[in-house]
Amino acid sequence: MSQHCNVLFLCTGNSARSIMAEAIMNHKRGPRFTAFSAGSHPSGAVRPEALAQLESARIAVAGLRSKSWDEFAQAGAPKLDFVFTVCDNAANEVCPIWPGQPMTAHWGVADPAAVQGTDEEIRRAYRDAFFILERRIALFMSLPLAALDRLAIKISLRARITAEFIGTAFLVAAVVGSGIMGERLAGGNVALALLANTIATGAALAALILTFGPISGAHFNPAVTIAEAIEGRMDWREAASYISAQGAGGVAGAMVAHVMFSLPLVSFSSHHRSGWHLVFSEFVATFGLLLVILGCARLRPSAVALAVASYITAAYWFTASTSFANPAVTLARSLSDTFAGIRPLDAPLFIAAQVAGALTATLCFRRLVRSATPVGQVR
DSSP: OOSSEEEEEEESSOSSHHHHHHHHHHHHOTTTEEEEEEESSOOSSOOHHHHHHHHHTTOOOTTOOOOBGGGGSSTTOOOOSEEEEOSHHHHTSOOOOOTTOOEEEEOOOOOGGGOOSOHHHHHHHHHHHHHHHHHHHHHHHHSOHHHHHHOOOSOOHHHHHHHHHHHHHHHHHHHHHHHHHHHHHTTTOHHHHHHHHHHHHHHHHHHHHHHHHHHHOOOOSHHHHHHHHHTTSSOHHHHHHHHHHHHHHHHHHHHHHHHHTTOOSOBOOOOOOOSHHHHHHHHHHHHHHHHHHHHHHHHOGGGHHHHHHHHHHHHHHHSTTOOOOOHHHHHHHTTBOSTTOOOTTTHHHHHHHHHHHHHHHHHHHHHHHHTSOOGGGGO
């Protein structure tokens, strides 16, 4: 691949989502990227709401127009490196033969033009679409050129589910395994064992997010997946598949840790973690975690791995429950009668508190964003 990448964004009408994507990338592009947009059945006009959203973010709108994708399949058209569809209709259509045999991917974004309601509800729909596109474009543009050369962008659901299974398994193996090792080496010093458990978990979490983030989004947590589905960034069928993979991966990770330390494959935990103060701690821990993820994902996507790992490392120590903040991990830890374990009897209330914390954080952040200054105005 050349040092410069041409990127084409497609949707059916080329009037809103693909137009915003083109403008966002060209606003950020630097020397490496040039963005274009087109439609399979262009409307011939750009939606004024899309232009208003771009202008509110201080992104130039001069020259933006609705045009046919045929312009990019003709002789003399720019050689394309990447083609992204941003609506489901365009993703399912037979595309022209693009110059340059570009890599393709589907970035499904809900159509703001289809929203009916008050002026504020319509503005919010365009703002949400803008934020989703801005986040994905920022993540894509942050990849090094070598990664773009190797990237298999069109990632199947099976691959994403596999990434969630493996990532959650390694996360739980790190939590349980470091707890076992820390307790064995700490000589009865619980604080030292917890410190070892904390450092290993935070480091593993950062590494796993960086590794699997480009494939599945690196949720490793049903609470995060539920929040993503509520926000419309994945459909509920995908979310159910993610959650199943996370639960199975967590159980597998606990078993792996047990095998590594010569323990029974499954040993139900006898570690008491009961009391409403601990349940409330799990609500607080998960509420904070989701705020960190939602905030960084929208405004500083490249910082998600460091921010999440830092938060979990801190929450081990400022919450009374040591911040499980993850239903899949909680379930897996109930199968481990070790330092990191939790009695199966105590796990359901922890999980309920985690889900409640995630839902509350999602709704809270939605209200914060509704009245927030658009991304472009804080640069």
